[in-house]
Amino acid sequence: xxxxxxxxxxxxxxxxxxxxxxxxxxxxxxxxxxxxxxxxxxxxxxxxxxxxxxxxxxxxxxxxxxxxxxxxxxxxxxxxxxxxxxxxxxxxxxxxxxxxxxxxxxxxxxxxxxxxxxxxxxxxxxxxxxxxxxxxxxxxxxxxxxxxxxxxxxxxxxxxxxxxxxxxxxxxxxxxxxxxxxxxxxxxxxxxxxxxxxxxxxxxxxxxxx
Numbered sequence: 001x002x003x004x005x006x007x008x009x010x011x012x013x014x015x016x017x018x019x020x021x022x023x024x025x026x027x028x029x030x031x032x033x034x035x036x037x038x039x040x041x042x043x044x045x046x047x048x049x050x051x052x053x054x055x056x057x058x059x060x061x062x063x064x065x066x067x068x069x070x071x072x073x074x075x076x077x078x079x080x081x082x083x084x085x086x087x088x089x090x091x092x093x094x095x096x097x098x099x100x101x102x103x104x105x106x107x108x109x110x111x112x113x114x115x116x117x118x119x120x121x122x123x124x125x126x127x128x129x130x131x132x133x134x135x136x137x138x139x140x141x142x143x144x145x146x147x148x149x150x151x152x153x154x155x156x157x158x159x160x161x162x163x164x165x166x167x168x169x170x171x172x173x174x175x176x177x178x179x180x181x182x183x184x185x186x187x188x189x190x191x192x193x194x195x196x197x198x199x200x201x202x203x204x205x206x207x208x209x210x
Contacts, residue, residue, distance in 0.1 A: 021049055025060070025071045029160050029177055032067030042069060066176045097132075097152050102161060103194060104131045105174050106182040125153065125170040135194055 021042050024030050032039040042049065043064065050060050053071055062069040094102070105123075108131065112121045129149055153172070156162045161178045165171045 018045070018048060018052060021045065022052060025049075025053070025069065029068055029070045029175075039067070039069075061180060063177075063180065066179065068175075068177045068180070070177065070180070094155075095152075097148065098155050100135065100194075101128065101132060101152055101156060102178065102182065104128075104135070105156075105161065106178055109174055109176070109178060121174040122165070123172055123174060125149065125172070128153065128172070 021030075021038065024038070030038065030042065042062065046060065046062060053060055054074070057074055058071045059074045060069060061072055105128075108123070109121055129146055132149065133146070153162065157164060157172075161175050161181075162172045163175055165173060
């Protein structure tokens with residue numbers, strides 16, 4: 001199948017080139033709010049897109065309620081276990097501070113959703129610094145992490161979990177796709193994980209200070 005020659009019709013009869021849907025997915029997350037027309041086409045052509053990306057060892061994740069879609073590597077099966085299959089979607093190891101921030105942002109998003117307010121969670125840089133500070137020991141380790149917070153926030157923006165608001169460099173929207181990567185089951189054990197993060201950072205600080 002040549003993707004460049006592939007086109008089909010959406011539910012409303014409009015012709016759509018599959019490459020216009022698959023290529024953006026290969027680059028990252030596709031959001032409904034960014035391109036409503038492409039989003040509707042992606043919804044209508046889900047079976048075609050799923051069949052194509054399956055050949056690449058990928059699967060489509062599309063959340064209609066939250067308005068985002070992305071590709072991820074298909075889980076291993078008995079047929080594929082141990083096979084030397086190239087991974088198109090790379091796994092990215094995260095530092096402890098970035099992991100900590102993501103965990104705290106996921107918890108904040110859950111609390112925000114439970115409040116039944118607006119659909120967009122907006123936080124300032126200072127508010128995120130305050131989130132981190134609660135879980136850190138006092139001393140040089142805390143100071144060092146706070147000083148590096150901009151680097152960690154930049155990484156999270158690159159990963160697609162935060163978006164800077166236009167014209168406001170220190171104000172961020174927490175992207176709802178974070179829910180897909182930190183699910184409800186993981187969130188249930190979040191307090192224990194935060195304690196583990198805190199213990200790790202404390203031991204790191206003791207070793208550094210000593």
